[in-house]
Amino acid sequence: MPRAIISPSVLASDFGQLSAECKRMIKGGAEWLHMDVMDGHFVPNITMGAPVLSCVHKGVPDIFMDCHMMVAQPEKWVDDIADAGGSLYCFHIEATSDAVSLINAIHARNMKAGVAISPDTPSTAITDEIGAVADMLLVMTVYPGRGGQKFLQRCVPKVAELRARFPEKDIEVDGGVGPKTIDVCADAGSNVIVAGTAIFNAPNPEDVITSLKTTVNTAQARFSK
Numbered sequence: 554m555p556r557a558i559i560s561p562s563v564l565a566s567d568f569g570q571l572s573a574e575c576k577r578m579i580k581g582g583a584e585w586l587h588m589d590v591m592d593g594h595f596v597p598n599i600t601m602g603a604p605v606l607s608c609v610h611k612g613v614p615d616i617f618m619d620c621h622m623m624v625a626q627p628e629k630w631v632d633d634i635a636d637a638g639g640s641l642y643c644f645h646i647e648a649t650s651d652a653v654s655l656i657n658a659i660h661a662r663n664m665k666a667g668v669a670i671s672p673d674t675p676s677t678a679i680t681d682e683i684g685a686v687a688d689m690l691l692v693m694t695v696y697p698g699r700g701g702q703k704f705l706q707r708c709v710p711k712v713a714e715l716r717a718r719f720p721e722k723d724i725e726v727d728g729g730v731g732p733k734t735i736d737v738c739a740d741a742g743s744n745v746i747v748a749g750t751a752i753f754n755a756p757n758p759e760d761v762i763t764s765l766k767t768t769v770n771t772a773q774a775r776f777s778k
């Protein structure tokens with residue numbers, strides 16, 4: 554049964570205090586930290602790249618960096634992100650023509666490989682062949698590019714479709730996810746939860762982390778029956 558994993562999106566955090574914010578999230582129960590890498594090409598925004606991730610990794614060596622590569626040429630950054638301490642390299646299927654080779658290259662650098670789909674991409678773009686070799690599948694529930702957007706409920710059936718085909722994989726949702734939207738995500742079968750605004754803007758982030766985790770674990774227990 555895939556376990557619940559909460560991956561706070563640091564995009565909503567205080568960027569000047571990244572390492573401290575990551576430590577605070579880990580102390581609050583987060584297993585992963587979601588690092589939004591945006592290149593200004595694949596998405597109309599620029600955030601951070603390997604040099605910043607490397608600094609965070611030096612400050613928090615045990616961190617699991619869930620690197621969401623919103624970049625136009627995902628093949629280009631595998632070595633840099635691995636050298637920076639990335640744990641999972643998640644690329645967009647829309648940005649590559651050979652997902653299986655890219656997954657092999659990511660694995661060759663000892664990172665887990667994730668495959669993301671944007672809201673207008675069908676879940677079937679993740680073919681059985683691609684899904685079989687990927688470690689994680691990411692269904693975006695907002696258009697990639699910035700935090701704080703409204704959750705797109707119409708993306709949720711894609712989670713259910715992927716969960717039916719890949720019962721043992723990690724399936725992540727990202728965008729507008731929080732206490733008000735977690736139920737539909739968990740019921741559809743998502744077990745890795747990215748939340749930015751809902752966690753970082755909460756008076757008690759650790760309470761939100763605990764509540765998201767409980768909802769997901771309860772839903773996953775139903776799946777395993």
Ligand SMILES: O=C(CO)[C@@H](O)[C@H](O)COP(=O)(O)O
Binds near residue numbers: 562621700747
């Ligand atoms: O990658 C993205 C958006 O591009 C996400 O990771 C968001 O940054 C999540 O933030 P919230 O929607 O939870 O505020």
